[in-house]
Amino acid sequence: MRIGQLSERTGTSRRLLRYYEEQGLILSDRAANGYRDYHEVTVDRVMQIRGLLDAGLPTRIIKQILPCLDQPRVIHFPDATPEMLATLEHEKARMTERIECLTRNRDAIGEYLLEVRARIGTRR
Known part of the structure; x- marks a missing residue:
């Protein structure tokens, strides 16, 4: 899906989605024309990020714990x-x-x- 669709489905601005991508919180593929293309699972990921931000966590910590929210879980200890x-x-x-x-x-x-x-x- 394109960034506009992701923005609509998550209620998150395009600018904020680009910021999440810059921070390594979400990933996109790039089409030949340079447009971002997001996978369906990114909708849930953005909602998780927003919830964690609302809870007061900074993006640097969110980046470390996001893999723990995946199935199967991947936990990274080196940066703890x-x-x-x-x-x-x-x-x-x-x-x-x-x-x-x-x-x-x-x-x-x-x-x-x-x-x-x-x-x-x-x-x-």
Whole structure:
């Protein structure tokens, strides 16, 4: 697929996709006319990258852990510095906190909807 299609499917600007490619986070083939051509799996890869960026991880660490998200998994240890491991531990803890908060909020909204629906149903 071309960069415009990838941009539409992922909600990511073309400029940002080119940046991801410059950083080695995604790959493209080049057609004879110089256009980028992305494989279908790049859609999922871009969504993973965006999620990791949203979680606060810098691209240099994302580049190191992206292979761990593939199947089969390929894990690279040579670049694992104590700083990187500490950053990952911190970000993992932040993600866990966010998940717990989102779960509480989802459950509260669910309870609210049940209550509102029950009250609306009794008025009829």
